[in-house]
Amino acid sequence: MLARAPPRPSSGAAGDAVRCRHDDAPSRRPWAVPAGRARGGQRRAGAVKLVAARTAVVAASAGERRSAGPEPVAAAPADGAKLANGSAVAGISKLVTSTVGKSTNILWHDCPIGQTERQKLMNQKGCVVWITGLSGSGKSTLACALSRELHSRGHLTYVLDGDNLRHGLNRDLSFKAEDRAENIRRVGEVAKLFADAGLICIASLISPYRSDRSACRNLLPKSSFIEVFLNAPIEVCEGRDPKGLYKLARAGKIKGFTGVDDPYEPPSDCEIMIQCKIGDCPSPKSMADQVVSYLEANGFLHD
Numbered sequence: 026m027l028a029r030a031p032p033r034p035s036s037g038a039a040g041d042a043v044r045c046r047h048d049d050a051p052s053r054r055p056w057a058v059p060a061g062r063a064r065g066g067q068r069r070a071g072a073v074k075l076v077a078a079r080t081a082v083v084a085a086s087a088g089e090r091r092s093a094g095p096e097p098v099a100a101a102p103a104d105g106a107k108l109a110n111g112s113a114v115a116g117i118s119k120l121v122t123s124t125v126g127k128s129t130n131i132l133w134h135d136c137p138i139g140q141t142e143r144q145k146l147m148n149q150k151g152c153v154v155w156i157t158g159l160s161g162s163g164k165s166t167l168a169c170a171l172s173r174e175l176h177s178r179g180h181l182t183y184v185l186d187g188d189n190l191r192h193g194l195n196r197d198l199s200f201k202a203e204d205r206a207e208n209i210r211r212v213g214e215v216a217k218l219f220a221d222a223g224l225i226c227i228a229s230l231i232s233p234y235r236s237d238r239s240a241c242r243n244l245l246p247k248s249s250f251i252e253v254f255l256n257a258p259i260e261v262c263e264g265r266d267p268k269g270l271y272k273l274a275r276a277g278k279i280k281g282f283t284g285v286d287d288p289y290e291p292p293s294d295c296e297i298m299i300q301c302k303i304g305d306c307p308s309p310k311s312m313a314d315q316v317v318s319y320l321e322a323n324g325f326l327h328d
Contacts, residue, residue, distance in 0.1 A: 143223035149180050150325040151220040153245060154316060156229045157238060157292065158255030159284045160270055161262035162301065163309070167255065168229035170309035171316050175225060178317075180326060183219050185212055187230035200281050206237050213241030220249055225325065233289045248323065253316060254292045257301035259284045 122130045144150055154171065156164045165186055172182045187208075191198070195211060198204040209232050219226035232238050242250040262284065263271040274282035281287045292298075297319055299312050307315075320326050 140221050140223060147181055147223045148327045149223065149225060150249075150327070151223040152225055152249045152251060152320075152325050153216045153220050153241075154225065154227045154251045154253060154320075155216070155232070155238065155241065156227065156253045156255060157232045157295075158257060159259060159262045159289055160231055160282075161265045161267060162255040162257035163306075163312070164229040164231075164255055166309050167253070167299075167312045167316075168227045170313040171227055174310075174313045174317055175320075175326075178326070180225060181223075182225045182227055185216055185219075185226060185228040185230075187212070187232075202281075206234070209234075209237040209241060213244050216241070217244045220245060225320070231283050231289070233283045233287065235290045235293065238292065251297065251316075251319065252292055252295040253297045253299065254295040255299050255301065255312075256291070257306070258303065261301055261303055261306065 120132060122132050125131060140151060156167055158164050165188075168184045168186065172184050175182050190212060191208075194215070195208050198208045209230065212228055212230060216226045216228050232241075238252065242252070244250075266272060270279060270282065271285065273279045274285040283289050297316060299307065299315060301307065317326075
């Protein structure tokens, strides 16, 4: 047999690779090989973990040399606070996370540019104009007329139309009571974001239940939620029937239709009520002007 060559000595200089030794040199073995090593010189997967410690680390920012040894591990805060990502952060003793609904361990991040700065940039005050009423009462018509009027005056708006939103954001929701509540909740949250961005958000939905509208109102600061009730009797709305839905509901082809076999709860504390009577309904322009007058009087439209 050929004689085994002696192992090459290591210089020990920083950055040299750590070499694995054979089993027949236990006196020179730098680590212990755990029991259960497979025959043929091959280890079982995950049986051995090799850790090479760097002998020196150069601090790039200060140019200082640390002593040899493993990198220091940040100690956990003494107060036992829950840490983000399981690690300590210099200068922060406690990161407050929260649970909202089914979302856990979430942290709110603030930005130095907020609603006040955005409102100054656009020369207007963000708010939500929430138009409610029966199907066929003229909600979408008013929303578009109001948006057009404000646009002509140099104000930025966005319309959230109930039917339009069901083409995308709320396409997974039906018209059952629980889904209608979720529909309104989602729209309320989106409208809140638009108002926070400094826009005048115009939401146009039947939103038949007071509790759902009240929940949306509570999302915004006081006075930033402006409820507009289009008070049109069902005779007027059914006489218009622009989508043919009343006819289908009367024929029993649509179930749970508001005003026919599902209730509509009129607002009890709305900011604006626009009355529409049989044979006497205001024009879209006059309705929009009524809302604009309210916005001007309450400081939402800056000069």
